[in-house]
Amino acid sequence: MREICRVLVFDGDKFRETTVSDIDDIYRELDITTFDVVSRTIHGETYDIYVDDEGLLQANPRVTALDATLNPALVGNLMFARHDGAGNMQSLSDNDIKWIKRAEIRVVNMDDGKESNCIWLI
Numbered sequence: 001m002r003e004i005c006r007v008l009v010f011d012g013d014k015f016r017e018t019t020v021s022d023i024d025d026i027y028r029e030l031d032i033t034t035f036d037v038v039s040r041t042i043h044g045e046t047y048d049i050y051v052d053d054e055g056l057l058q059a060n061p062r063v064t065a066l067d068a069t070l071n072p073a074l075v076g077n078l079m080f081a082r083h084d085g086a087g088n089m090q091s092l093s094d095n096d097i098k099w100i101k102r103a104e105i106r107v108v109n110m111d112d113g114k115e116s117n118c119i120w121l122i
Contacts (some may be wrong), residue, residue, distance in 0.1 A: 003021065003088075003089075004020070004021045004091075005019060005020055005021070005081060005089045005090060005091045006018075006019055006091040006092050007019065007020055007029075007079050007080060007081045007089075007091070007092060008079070008080040008081075008092055008096075008097055008100055008101075009029055009077060009078070009079050009080075010064060010065075010077065010078045010079075010080070010104075011077045012062050012064045012076075012077065012116065012117060013117060014117070015100075015101055015104070020079075020089070026050055026079060029077075030050060030052065030076070030077045030078075030079055031077060032052040032053075032054075032055075032076065032077070034052070034053040034054050035050050035051060035052060035053050036050075036051055036052075036053040037049070037050050037051075038051060038071075038074070040065070040067065040071065040121045041121065041122070042099055042100055042103045042119075042121055042122065043099045043102065043103065045096065045099060047080050047096070047100065048080070048081050048082065048083050048089070049065070049074065049078050049079065050078065050079035050080075050081070051065075051074045051075070051076060051077075051078055052075065052076035052077065055074070055075035055076035058076070061075040061076065062075055062076065062116065063075050063107075063118060064076060064077070064078055064117075064118055064119060065078060065118065065119040065120075065121055066107070066118055066120055066121065067121045067122075068120070068121065068122045071121070074119075078119065080092060080096075080100050082096065100119075103119050103120050103121065103122070104117055104118070104119060104120075105117070105118055105119075105120045
């Protein structure tokens with residue numbers, strides 16, 4: 001990836017738009033050392049989500065995306081993007097960003113009753 005791509009990062013508290021142009025940018029923006037890319041649907045559109053591959057191994061992992069299907073929940077910081085037919089990262093459009101942001105919900109932790117932000121993947 002050498003092209004500058006417009007992406008959306010969700011850190012569990014808020015969204016922020018940023019740009020990335022190489023793999024080091026992904027690591028830096030997500031503050032991680034390994035990542036995986038999963039495809040999920042939000043409001044009928046499919047997006048690539050870059051997620052910490054070791055997120056569940058962290059102490060007290062924080063769920064940041066829930067899925068209405070049998071896909072596992074995602075934890076930690078998330079980066080949303082598109083891809084072309086060859087798997088190369090592509091920028092999000094204004095409409096993509098609007099739809100992804102609309103998927104944010106408030107959830108309550110059943111253990112301690114604390115509320116947090118989460119993305120609902122439907």
